[in-house]
Amino acid sequence: MSTPAEAPVxxxxxxxxxxxxxxxLRRAGYTGGVKVVGQELHAxxxxxxxxxxxxxxVVTHEAVAFPERAATADVDWVRGVSAxxxxxxxxxxxxxxxxxxxWKALVIATGLRARRLALPELPGRQAIRTLDDAIALRAQLTxxxxxxxxxxxxxxxxxxxxxxKLGCDxxxxxxxxxxxxxxxxxxxxxxIQRRHEAKGVRFRLxxxxxxxxxxxxxxxxxxxxxxxxxxxxxxxxxxxxCNSEWLAGTPLxxxxxxxxxxxxxxxxxxxxxxxxxxxxxxxxxxPNLMFDDxxxxxxxxxxxxxxGKRAGAVLASWLANDGSFADAVAQPFTPMPSFxxxxxxxxxxxxxxxxxxxxxxxxxxxxxxSGDAIVGYYRGxxxxxxxxxxxxxxxxxxxxTIAG
Amino acid sequence: xxxxxxxxxxxxxxxxxFHLNDDDKLEHLAExxxxxxxxxxxxxxxxxMQAIRIVD
Ligand SMILES: Cc1cc2nc3c(=O)[nH]c(=O)nc-3n(C[C@H](O)[C@H](O)[C@H](O)COP(=O)(O)OP(=O)(O)OC[C@H]3O[C@@H](n4cnc5c(N)ncnc54)[C@H](O)[C@@H]3O)c2cc1C
Ligand code: SF4
Numbered sequence: 001m002s003t004p005a006e007a008p009v010x011x012x013x014x015x016x017x018x019x020x021x022x023x024x025l026r027r028a029g030y031t032g033g034v035k036v037v038g039q040e041l042h043a044x045x046x047x048x049x050x051x052x053x054x055x056x057x058v059v060t061h062e063a064v065a066f067p068e069r070a071a072t073a074d075v076d077w078v079r080g081v082s083a084x085x086x087x088x089x090x091x092x093x094x095x096x097x098x099x100x101x102x103w104k105a106l107v108i109a110t111g112l113r114a115r116r117l118a119l120p121e122l123p124g125r126q127a128i129r130t131l132d133d134a135i136a137l138r139a140q141l142t143x144x145x146x147x148x149x150x151x152x153x154x155x156x157x158x159x160x161x162x163x164x165k166l167g168c169d170x171x172x173x174x175x176x177x178x179x180x181x182x183x184x185x186x187x188x189x190x191x192i193q194r195r196h197e198a199k200g201v202r203f204r205l206x207x208x209x210x211x212x213x214x215x216x217x218x219x220x221x222x223x224x225x226x227x228x229x230x231x232x233x234x235x236x237x238x239x240x241x242c243n244s245e246w247l248a249g250t251p252l253x254x255x256x257x258x259x260x261x262x263x264x265x266x267x268x269x270x271x272x273x274x275x276x277x278x279x280x281x282x283x284x285x286x287p288n289l290m291f292d293d294x295x296x297x298x299x300x301x302x303x304x305x306x307x308g309k310r311a312g313a314v315l316a317s318w319l320a321n322d323g324s325f326a327d328a329v330a331q332p333f334t335p336m337p338s339f340x341x342x343x344x345x346x347x348x349x350x351x352x353x354x355x356x357x358x359x360x361x362x363x364x365x366x367x368x369x370s371g372d373a374i375v376g377y378y379r380g381x382x383x384x385x386x387x388x389x390x391x392x393x394x395x396x397x398x399x400x401t402i403a404g
Numbered sequence: 405x406x407x408x409x410x411x412x413x414x415x416x417x418x419x420x421x422f423h424l425n426d427d428d429k430l431e432h433l434a435e436x437x438x439x440x441x442x443x444x445x446x447x448x449x450x451x452x453m454q455a456i457r458i459v460d
Contacts, residue, residue: 020449067457305450338413396424
């Protein structure tokens with residue numbers, strides 16, 4: 001076994017966040033060893049198309065793979081193994097194949113997994129998080145298929161729209177009273193429901209799935225009000241859980257993900273930041289001073305890239321041990337949250353954190369909701385988020401206002 | 405650039421090279437020079453459609 005001094009930087013989680021952290025280490029001039037340990041067998045790929053355009057055509061790894069860069073060609077990828085344990089004092093990670101991986105610095109990039117219903121296994125039950133999920137789901141989206149989507153967040157609505165476009169019969173069942181209401185507010189949520197209904201998607205809102213029918217395969221779902229909906233596929237889009245269990249034996253603060261400071265250093269329950277442990281991507285709960293100093297997890301696509309770059313740069317500076325570390329940590333880090341969604345003809349794009357808006361702080365700024373529109377989200381008189389339905393170019397100046 | 409869906413993310417990373425016009429269409433204004441390599445690498449990273457490829 002190598003001594004800690006020659007041990008590599010170990011990145012746990014080999015998806016977008018892990019990839020971006022590895023690239024950023026190299027970009028910042030770090031030339032030592034980098035090992036990525038990841039559960040998935042696939043090289044890093046882009047998840048968003050898995051509920052949208054790619055799901056409507058052919059789902060393959062080539063269709064969604066991230067380009068490989070020359071600078072990270074010498075990274076040691078260990079695929080198909082999961083971390084089960086970490087020891088921050090001995091500086092090791094243990095994986096489920098029994099290997100112990102020593103590290104000189106650790107990057108946590110284990111992201112989220114789809115939450116599942118506590119119901120018996122049955123073919124026809126589907127999650128949508130990984131490439132393999134999307135491949136399995138695609139095979140069942142024939143034009144005679146009856147699909148029930150449980151959950152009306154972005155993911156549920158996107159899968160519903162894609163399935164409907166493919167000719168499936170689609171019902172969205174959701175405990176919420178409007179689709180995507182938590183991130184977008186009632187004004188935009190109501191319009192999204194209208195557009196889905198205009199395309200023939202049915203809604204059962206304020207409901208959940210309680211029971212499944214079927215012997216060898218799903219035939220129907222029963223709702224909590226007794227209604228029975230015939231279904232070949234149930235897509236469970238009910239949110240996600242953080243892959244943080246493997247860190248349970250460490251002093252890290254594992255409340256809702258893993259807490260990090262604005263340098264993306266992992267933070268212990270006693271508030272101490274670790275110079276040798278970093279957190280990136282969906283699982284990181286970090287403060288963004290663009291808004292305030294409250295640490296939050298942000299499940300948007302730009303976050304693995306922005307936090308991966310940030311963590312890679314700070315860590316490279318710590319590893320270089322050239323006196324630049326304090327400056328690197330003190331650099332401001334205020335990544336602009338941005339997300340988008342395609343549902344039927346709707347191209348929605350958002351900047352900032354609309355969910356921070358006051359209840360009465362949501363206003364139409366431009367256009368008409370039934371067509372193209374821009375909606376502003378205010379906390380007090382400060383614009384904290386903006387959502388465009390179409391109008392992509394007109395949206396850009398508002399992005400600058402949010403950045404302040 | 406058939407993959408491009410005009411999200412305009414690249415515009416922030418490399419403004420001299422990419423521009424979103426008033427019809428919400430992306431325009432490719434210029435070829436990158438060597439100094440702009442980093443900007444274009446960043447544009448590749450932020451493009452949701454993976455629509456930007458660097459051709460040396
Ligand atoms: C279908 C879909 C559509 C989306 N669409 C959009 C969109 O339109 N716009 C938007 O802004 N965002 C979207 N997102 C969100 C975006 O894709 C995520 O924010 C991003 O993928 C998070 O990347 P990550 O690397 O942090 O985590 P993940 O992608 O979750 O990667 C974590 C990796 O770690 C691995 N792992 C987990 N536990 C362990 C362990 N113990 N040991 C080793 N490896 C482990 C996992 O297998 C996985 O490969 C979408 C997500 C999905 C699933
Ligand atoms: S970021 Fe990509 S999708 Fe968006 S405008 Fe630029 S090239 Fe097009």
